[in-house]
Amino acid sequence: MLEKTEKQFLKPDAITDPNEIAKFDALAQEWWNPQGKFKRVLAFNEARLAEIKAGIAQYFARDLTSDDPFHGLRVLDIGCGAGLLCEPLAKLGADVTGIDGSEVNIHVATTHSQQEGLKITYRHCLAEEIAGLDGFDVVLNTEVIEHVYDQEALAETCARLVKPGGILIMATLDRSFKSWIIAIVGAEYILRMLPRGTHDWHFFVKPEELETWLNRSGLKKFRHAGFRYNPVTKVWRVIDVPDVNYMQFYHRPSAI
Numbered sequence: 001m002l003e004k005t006e007k008q009f010l011k012p013d014a015i016t017d018p019n020e021i022a023k024f025d026a027l028a029q030e031w032w033n034p035q036g037k038f039k040r041v042l043a044f045n046e047a048r049l050a051e052i053k054a055g056i057a058q059y060f061a062r063d064l065t066s067d068d069p070f071h072g073l074r075v076l077d078i079g080c081g082a083g084l085l086c087e088p089l090a091k092l093g094a095d096v097t098g099i100d101g102s103e104v105n106i107h108v109a110t111t112h113s114q115q116e117g118l119k120i121t122y123r124h125c126l127a128e129e130i131a132g133l134d135g136f137d138v139v140l141n142t143e144v145i146e147h148v149y150d151q152e153a154l155a156e157t158c159a160r161l162v163k164p165g166g167i168l169i170m171a172t173l174d175r176s177f178k179s180w181i182i183a184i185v186g187a188e189y190i191l192r193m194l195p196r197g198t199h200d201w202h203f204f205v206k207p208e209e210l211e212t213w214l215n216r217s218g219l220k221k222f223r224h225a226g227f228r229y230n231p232v233t234k235v236w237r238v239i240d241v242p243d244v245n246y247m248q249f250y251h252r253p254s255a256i
C-alpha cells in the first residue's frame with residue numbers, strides 16, 4: 001500500500017482521487033446496515049446480482065440451480081467496497097479476491113465475511129497497485145469508474161486482469177440528461193437514496209466511451225443491462241436501456 005503521504009501527492013492524471021477514497025472511508029460502516037444510509041443500495045444489489053449471476057452462468061455454461069455453480073472460477077472485484085458482491089459470489093463457490101483503496105471498507109468487508117463464515121481474500125490497495133496480478137476468470141468493477149480521475153486507465157487496468165477466455169463486468173452511470181435528473185436530483189436530493197455529493201455527474205461514463213476503451217484493450221462486449229428504480233413500488237428492475245445505471249459484460253477471446 002502506498003504511504004498516506006505519497007497518496008496525497010498523486011496527481012489528477014493518476015487513476016485514484018484521494019478525496020473519493022476518504023469519502024468512502026467515512027461511509028464504510030453503512031454498507032451492510034439495513035437501516036443505514038445505503039439501505040436502498042442493498043435493494044439495488046439484489047437486482048444487479050441477479051444480472052451478474054445470469055451473465056456469468058451464461059458465459060461459463062454453469063447451472064445456477066446446482067451446488068456451488070461457480071466452483072473453479074477465480075473472481076477479482078476491483079473497488080469491492082464492503083463486499084456486497086464478493087460475498088454472494090463466494091457463496092456460489094467462486095474463489096473471490098476483493099481489493100479496495102479504502103482501508104475502512106476492507107476492514108468492514110473482512111469482518112463481515114468472517115461473521116458469515118466465508119473465505120474471501122481482501123486486500124487494501126489501489127487499482128494502480130494490482131496490475132501485476134495473474135489473470136482472473138471474472139473481473140468485476142462496479143460503481144467505481146465514476147469515482148476516479150483517469151477513467152480510461154482504470155478500464156485498461158481492469159481489462160489487463162482478465163485472462164484469455166475470461167470476462168469483465170463493469171457497471172456505472174451514463175452521462176446523460178436523464179441520469180442527472182434521476183441519479184443526482186432524484187436519488188440524492190429528492191428520494192435521499194444516497195448521501196448528497198455521492199456522485200459528480202461529470203464523471204459519469206457514456207456506454208460507448210466504455211466500449212471504445214475496452215475494445216482498445218482487446219475485449220469484446222457480449223451482454224448489457226440497464227437498471228431502473230420505481231419509487232412507488234420501491235423495486236429495481238432490469239431493463240434493456242443503458243441510459244442511467246447500466247452494466248456491460250466483456251470477454252477476452254481465448255488465445256488460439
Ligand SMILES: C[S@@+](CC[C@H](N)C(=O)[O-])C[C@H]1O[C@@H](n2cnc3c(N)ncnc32)[C@H](O)[C@@H]1O
Pocket residue numbers: 015016017020021024025078079080081082084085099100101102105125126127128141142143144147148
Ligand atoms: C461506490 S463504491 C462501490 C463499491 C462496490 N464496487 C459496489 O458496487 O458495491 C466505490 C468504491 O471504489 C473504491 N475506489 C475508488 N477509487 C479506487 C481506486 N483507485 N482503487 C481502488 N478502489 C477505489 C472506493 O473506496 C469505494 O469503496
